[in-house]
Amino acid sequence: MSKQAVVIEVTRGPIVESRHEGIAAVVKADGTVVASWGDIDHPVMPRSANKPIQAMAFVESGAVERFGLGNEHIALSCASHSGEKRHVETVRAWLAKIGLSEADLECGTHAPRLQSSIEDLVREGQHATPAFNNCSGKHSGFLSTAVQYGEPTKGYIGYDHPVQKRLRAVMSDLSGVDADGFAYGTDGCGIPTLATPLRSLARAMASMADPSGLSSKHADAAQRIRAAMNAEPFMVAGSGRFCTLVNGALPGVAQVKTGAEGVFCGMLPTLGLGVAIKMWDGAARAAEVAMASLLSHLGVLPADKHEELLHPPIRNVVGLLVGEMRPAKSWLG
Amino acid sequence: MSKQAVVIEVTRGPIVESRHEGIAAVVKADGTVVASWGDIDHPVMPRSANKPIQAMAFVESGAVERFGLGNEHIALSCASHSGEKRHVETVRAWLAKIGLSEADLECGTHAPRLQSSIEDLVREGQHATPAFNNCSGKHSGFLSTAVQYGEPTKGYIGYDHPVQKRLRAVMSDLSGVDADGFAYGTDGCGIPTLATPLRSLARAMASMADPSGLSSKHADAAQRIRAAMNAEPFMVAGSGRFCTLVNGALPGVAQVKTGAEGVFCGMLPTLGLGVAIKMWDGAARAAEVAMASLLSHLGVLPADKHEELLHPPIRNVVGLLVGEMRPAKSWLG
Numbered sequence: 001m002s003k004q005a006v007v008i009e010v011t012r013g014p015i016v017e018s019r020h021e022g023i024a025a026v027v028k029a030d031g032t033v034v035a036s037w038g039d040i041d042h043p044v045m046p047r048s049a050n051k052p053i054q055a056m057a058f059v060e061s062g063a064v065e066r067f068g069l070g071n072e073h074i075a076l077s078c079a080s081h082s083g084e085k086r087h088v089e090t091v092r093a094w095l096a097k098i099g100l101s102e103a104d105l106e107c108g109t110h111a112p113r114l115q116s117s118i119e120d121l122v123r124e125g126q127h128a129t130p131a132f133n134n135c136s137g138k139h140s141g142f143l144s145t146a147v148q149y150g151e152p153t154k155g156y157i158g159y160d161h162p163v164q165k166r167l168r169a170v171m172s173d174l175s176g177v178d179a180d181g182f183a184y185g186t187d188g189c190g191i192p193t194l195a196t197p198l199r200s201l202a203r204a205m206a207s208m209a210d211p212s213g214l215s216s217k218h219a220d221a222a223q224r225i226r227a228a229m230n231a232e233p234f235m236v237a238g239s240g241r242f243c244t245l246v247n248g249a250l251p252g253v254a255q256v257k258t259g260a261e262g263v264f265c266g267m268l269p270t271l272g273l274g275v276a277i278k279m280w281d282g283a284a285r286a287a288e289v290a291m292a293s294l295l296s297h298l299g300v301l302p303a304d305k306h307e308e309l310l311h312p313p314i315r316n317v318v319g320l321l322v323g324e325m326r327p328a329k330s331w332l333g
Numbered sequence: 334m335s336k337q338a339v340v341i342e343v344t345r346g347p348i349v350e351s352r353h354e355g356i357a358a359v360v361k362a363d364g365t366v367v368a369s370w371g372d373i374d375h376p377v378m379p380r381s382a383n384k385p386i387q388a389m390a391f392v393e394s395g396a397v398e399r400f401g402l403g404n405e406h407i408a409l410s411c412a413s414h415s416g417e418k419r420h421v422e423t424v425r426a427w428l429a430k431i432g433l434s435e436a437d438l439e440c441g442t443h444a445p446r447l448q449s450s451i452e453d454l455v456r457e458g459q460h461a462t463p464a465f466n467n468c469s470g471k472h473s474g475f476l477s478t479a480v481q482y483g484e485p486t487k488g489y490i491g492y493d494h495p496v497q498k499r500l501r502a503v504m505s506d507l508s509g510v511d512a513d514g515f516a517y518g519t520d521g522c523g524i525p526t527l528a529t530p531l532r533s534l535a536r537a538m539a540s541m542a543d544p545s546g547l548s549s550k551h552a553d554a555a556q557r558i559r560a561a562m563n564a565e566p567f568m569v570a571g572s573g574r575f576c577t578l579v580n581g582a583l584p585g586v587a588q589v590k591t592g593a594e595g596v597f598c599g600m601l602p603t604l605g606l607g608v609a610i611k612m613w614d615g616a617a618r619a620a621e622v623a624m625a626s627l628l629s630h631l632g633v634l635p636a637d638k639h640e641e642l643l644h645p646p647i648r649n650v651v652g653l654l655v656g657e658m659r660p661a662k663s664w665l666g
Binding site: 010012013014015017018019020021044045106107108109110115118119122183184185186187188189190193195279280281282283316317318319322323 | 345616
C-alpha cells in the first residue's frame with residue numbers, strides 16, 4: 001500500500017508554482033497499516049500535533065473533577081490556540097482554580113496569532129503575557145497534574161520531571177513503542193519533543209480513536225478528549241482555523257490537531273483509524289490540504305461541503321483569485 | 334555541473350526535523366552555465382525576485398532626472414519593503430512629485446510586515462494604505478514611467494499596458510529569450526508574473542551584473558540599479574531583513590533580491606555572474622539560506638562574518654537555541 005509521497009501543489013495561473021512533499025500513515029489500533037505514503041518509519045518531531053495524546057495524563061489525573069474543569073479546559077489542553085480573548089481568559093481562570101497564575105507557566109510569551117488581537121492589545125494598553133502562548137492550555141494541563149499529584153510545579157517542562165515522564169508513559173502505551181528510547185529535542189514551548197516514527201504516531205492516534213485495546217482508564221480519557229475536541233472546537237485553535245472548522249464539522253467522526261513544521265494528526269473513531277502526516281518542508285498550508293484530502297479520501301469529509309479545505313484558493317492582495325492548492329494526481333489521483 | 338538538488342536542512346535537537354529542496358542556476362551573461370542544481374529549464378514565477386530587472390524600464394525612462402529622484406527611489410523600485418515609516422513616507426512623497434497619489438496605486442493594501450509597525454499604526458489612530466504594500470515602490474516606478482511617456486496611468490498593471498510591455502521587452506533583452514512567449518499568472522500586487530525558465534532568469538541577472546554585452550542604455554541603467562541597491566539597502570527590504578543585510582554588507586560585490594514562493598535572485602558583478610534560486614515548496618527561510626550558501630560557495634560572502642545567514646539559529650519562545658538551518662552536505666558538502 002506504500003506509494004511514493006504525499007504531494008500538494010500550489011498553482012498560479014496556468015502553472016504549478018510550488019509543490020510540497022511529505023509522508024503519511026493511516027493505521028489501525030493494532031498497528032496494521034491501512035495506507036501509507038513514503039517512509040513511515042522515519043522519526044518526526046510531533047510538535048503540537050500530539051497534544052491530544054499529551055492531554056491523556058491530565059484527564060486521567062482526576063484534576064478535571066477536583067478543580068471543576070470541563071470540555072473547554074480539556075479542549076484547551078489539546079490546543080494550539082490563537083490567543084483570542086476567550087482562550088486567554090479561560091486559561092487565566094483555570095490557573096486561578098488550581099491556585100497558580102501565569103507566572104507559573106514556563107512556555108514563554110509570544111504575540112497572539114491574529115492581527116486584530118494584536119491591535120486590540122494596543123487599544124487596551126495591554127501586552128501579551130504567557131497565557132497568550134498558543135501552548136498555554138497544554139501547560140495549564142501539565143501544571144494541573146503536578147498540583148493534583150503534589151509534585152513541584154517549577155521545572156515541569158524538564159525531561160525528567162514526573163509530568164514529562166507521564167507523557168512518555170502514555171505515548172508508550174498508545175503507540176506500542178517505548179517512548180523513553182526516542183531521541184528528543186526542545187519544542188517551541190520548552191518541553192521535550194520526541195522523535196517518533198510516523199507509523200507509531202499514527203498508531204497512538206488510532207489507539208485513541210479505537211481504545212478497545214486500552215486499559216479502561218486510558219479508554220475513558222481518550223473518549224473524553226475526543227468529545228471535548230468536537231464540543232469545543234474554538235478552544236482547540238481559533239477563529240477561521242482548520243482544526244476548529246474540521247473538529248466542529250465532524251463531531252464523533254474526526255478529531256484533528258495541527259503541529260509546527262508540517263505535522264498533522266487525526267483520530268477517526270467511526271473507522272477506528274489514526275492518521276499522521278509530516279510535510280518535509282514544514283509547511284502548515286500543505287499539511288492542512290493533505291489532512292483534508294486524506295479525510296475526503298477516507299470518506300469522512302464530504303468534498304462538496306468542504307471545497308475550500310480541499311482546494312484552498314490563493315488570492316492576491318486585492319482579493320483576485322490567482323491560483324489554488326490541491327492534492328497532486330500523483331498522490332491521490 | 335548539474336547536481337541533483339539544492340537541499341536546506343532544519344535541525345531540532347539531534348535530528349533533521351524538516352528539509353527544503355530546490356533548483357539553482359549560476360550563469361554568465363553569455364548564457365554559459367557555471368553551476369546548476371536540478372532542472373534549471375523549469376519555468377518558475379519570479380515574483381518579486383526580478384524587481385531589479387523590472388526597475389530597468391523606470392531608470393531608462395528619464396523619470397529619475399525629470400522628477401528629481403535618487404538612489405532611495407531606485408532602491409524602492411526594486412524593493413519588497415517592510416512598510417516601515419521611511420518606506421511609506423518616501424513613496425508618498427515620490428507619488429506627489431509625479432503629480433499622483435496613493436489612489437493611483439493598483440497594488441492594493443496590506444498590513445506592514447513588522448508587529449511594531451502594526452502597533453504604531455493603532456497608537457497613531459492610522460491604518461495601512463496602498464503605500465504600505467511591499468510593492469508600492471515598484472508600482473511608483475511603473476507610474477513614473479507612464480507619466481514620463483504620457484500614457485494612461487489607470488490600468489498600468491494590465492498585461493497589454495505599455496508599462497508591462499516594456500518590462501517584457503527588457504526581460505527579453507537581458508535573458509536572450511522572448512518574454513512575450515512566456516505563460517503568465519497574476520502576482521500578489523496584480524501585475525503579470527511570467528513563467529520564466531530558471532536558467533533565463535539567472536542569465537538576465539548576469540546581464541545586469543556584467544552589462545558589457547548590452548546596449549549602453551541598458552548597461553547604464555543596470556549599473557545605476559546595482560549601485561542604488563547597495564547604497565540604500567534599507568529601502569530594498571527593511572529592518573533585519575536578509576536583502577538589507579547582504580546588500581549593505583557587499584557593496585559593488587552582490588545585489589540580491591527575494592521573491593515570494595521561495596525565489597531568490599542575485600547579481601555578482603565582480604564575478605560577472607547571475608544567480609537564481611527556486612525552492613519548490615516556496616519557503617523564504619530556505620531560499621535565504623540557499624542564497625547565503627551560494628554566495629559563500631562562490632567566495633563573495635565571508636563565512637566567518639555571516640554565520641547567522643549561513644546557519645540561522647532556530648530559537649524557541651523563550652530564546653533557547655533548539656536547532657539551526659544549514660545547507661545539506663548532499664548539496665554543497
